[in-house]
Amino acid sequence: FDENKRCIHEEYYDTEEQPAALAAGYAGFDREYDEDGNVTRMIYLGTDLKPVVIDKGYAEYRKEYNQDKCVTSESYYGAQGENILLNDKYFMVKRVFDDKKRCVREMYYGTDEKPILVSGGYAGYEQVLDDRGNAIHRTHLGLDGNPVMTEWGYSIWHRNYNEKKQIIREEYYDVKDEKITRPGGQFALEHEFDEAGNNISDMYYGLDNEKILLSGKFWKVVRTYDENKKKIHEEYFGTDGNPIMVSGKYAMIDFGYDDSGKLAKKILMNESGEVVEEQDVK
Known part of the structure; x- marks a missing residue:
C-alpha cells in the first residue's frame, strides 16, 4: 500500500x-x-x-x-x-463531458497518437443528449474532426425515444445535417415495442415520410415472441399493408427451438401462411 x-x-x-x-x-x-x-x-x-x-x-x-x-x-x-x-480499433480514446458528467464528444487515436478511423469509417463523434440522458443527435467525425459520411450511408442521426428509453424513430442526415437516404432507400426507421420490451415491428420511410420498400423488399416487419422473449414468428408487409413475398421466397417465418433454447428450425411460408420451405439450423 x-x-x-x-x-x-x-x-x-x-x-x-x-x-x-x-x-x-x-x-x-x-x-x-x-x-x-x-x-x-x-x-x-x-x-x-x-x-x-x-x-x-x-x-x-x-x-x-x-x-x-x-x-x-x-x-x-x-x-x-x-x-x-x-x-484492433484504437490505441487511445479522448472524451469531453458536459456539466452533467455525460460524454458529448469522443475521438479515437492510433499508435502514432494521430486520429484513426474505426469500423464504420469515422474517427469520433459528437452528440446531444436530452434531459433523460438519451442521445438524440449524433454527428460522426472524420480525421480532421469535422462531420464525415460513414460506411453506413449517413453522417448524422436523430433519434426519438419512448418512456422506457427505447428508440422509436431514427432519421439520417448528411454532413450538413440535411435529409439523406441510406443505401436501402430509407430516410427514417420506426420501431414498436411490447410491454415486455420486445421489438415487435420495424417500419421504413422515405424523405417525405412516405412508406418505402427497404431495398425494394418490404415496408414493415412484425415479430411475435414467446414468454422467454424468443422470437417465434415474423411477417413482412408491403406499403399497402398486405403481406409481401421477400425476394419471392417467403412472407412469414416461424422459428423453432430445441430443448436448450437454441434456434433449431425455420419454417418459411407464403402470404397465405402455406409452408414453402423448412430449414434446419445448425
Missing part, C-alpha cells in the same frame, strides 16, 4: 503458495493513482511478475480524469510498454 493506504501492488498464489494466474490471465498488478485517488495506470503481471497481456488484449492501461472524475483519456499498451490497438 502507499502512504494513503491505497493498494499499489497485488499478487495471487495457489494453495501450494505458488504464483497463480486468474481466469483473466494475470497473477498480480501494479497500480498508480493521481492526487484525487483515481487509478491512472494499471499494469497486469504474469506469474513471473513481469507485464503480461490479459484476456482483454492489453497488459497496461493509463487514464486521465477531469475534476468530476470522468475519464477524459485512456490508452492501452502491450507487455513491452508499446502502444497497441485495443481490439
